[in-house]
Amino acid sequence: GAVVSQHPSWVICKSGTSVKIECRSLDFQATTMFWYRQFPKQSLMLMATSNEGSKATYEQGVEKDKFLINHASLTLSTLTVTSAHPEDSSFYICSASSGGTSGRGLLRNEQFFGPGTRLTVL
Amino acid sequence: AQSVTQPDIHITVSEGASLELRCNYSYGATPYLFWYVQSPGQGLQLLLKYFSGDTLVQGIKGFEAEFKRSQSSFNLRKPSVHWSDAAEYFCAVGSYGNKLVFGAGTILRVKS
Numbered sequence: 679g680a681v682v683s684q685h686p687s688w689v690i691c692k693s694g695t696s697v698k699i700e701c702r703s704l705d706f707q708a709t710t711m712f713w714y715r716q717f718p719k720q721s722l723m724l725m726a727t728s729n730e731g732s733k734a735t736y737e738q739g740v741e742k743d744k745f746l747i748n749h750a751s752l753t754l755s756t757l758t759v760t761s762a763h764p765e766d767s768s769f770y771i772c773s774a775s776s777g778g779t780s781g782r783g784l785l786r787n788e789q790f791f792g793p794g795t796r797l798t799v800l
Numbered sequence: 801a802q803s804v805t806q807p808d809i810h811i812t813v814s815e816g817a818s819l820e821l822r823c824n825y826s827y828g829a830t831p832y833l834f835w836y837v838q839s840p841g842q843g844l845q846l847l848l849k850y851f852s853g854d855t856l857v858q859g860i861k862g863f864e865a866e867f868k869r870s871q872s873s874f875n876l877r878k879p880s881v882h883w884s885d886a887a888e889y890f891c892a893v894g895s896y897g898n899k900l901v902f903g904a905g906t907i908l909r910v911k912s
Contacts, residue, residue: 682843712899719809721890721902722844771843789900791836791843 680706682774684792691762692800699757699795701772707752708774712789713745716769728755762799770795802827802895804903812909813881821876821906823865823891832894833874835865838905839887847889850874861885886910 848859
């Protein structure tokens with residue numbers, strides 16, 4: 679299958695600083711990328727959906743000014759956690775798909791997941 | 801709202817024994833259903849998916865799942881578990897807006 683990388687794999691930062699996480703599709707063009715957050719012993723919760731060249735669509739309850747998502751190219755999306763606080767500590771996972779966004783047809787195009795980034799805010 | 805329930809948080813099976821992981825979903829239309837596996841340090845890997853047609857779906861690594869509309873279930877099965885199958889397994893349903901809604905996951909432990 680296709681490969682999606684994330685960088686860094688883990689990061690520790692001080693409260694109040696910003697952290698950028700990169701998600702790259704290595705061998706395909708990702709029209710759509712998704713960002714998830716996973717709390718310990720809990721499921722993945724979708725944070726936002728980003729389409730190349732467009733503004734990201736955030737899920738209800740996700741602060742778009744805090745979690746800045748940029749999908750500037752077909753192989754790269756970034757998530758920036760601004761003014762991070764300890765409650766932002768979590769495991770952040772991206773996925774990428776080469777499909778379009780019409781109806782549920784996108785789901786017929788598999789989402790390929792990155793290995794995740796562990797963020798710890800002190 | 802769409803939701804997925806995985807009733808078992810942990811399951812332990814002996815190597816060579818059969819396995820069934822339960823998944824129940826709530827969805828208003830014909831669901832798109834998925835099973836993913838997550839190993840430590842690895843991204844989620846798709847095991848199998850159901851969109852339509854034959855309700856018994858074959859996947860990778862010897863896994864299969866059966867869609868039962870009457871029970872709103874999509875249970876994952878494997879006839880003989882290997883130690884390398886120890887991981888966390890997530891069931892997911894495709895939701896409106898091309899999103900995936902995941903269950904809480906089931907951690908599989910394999911004892912030798």
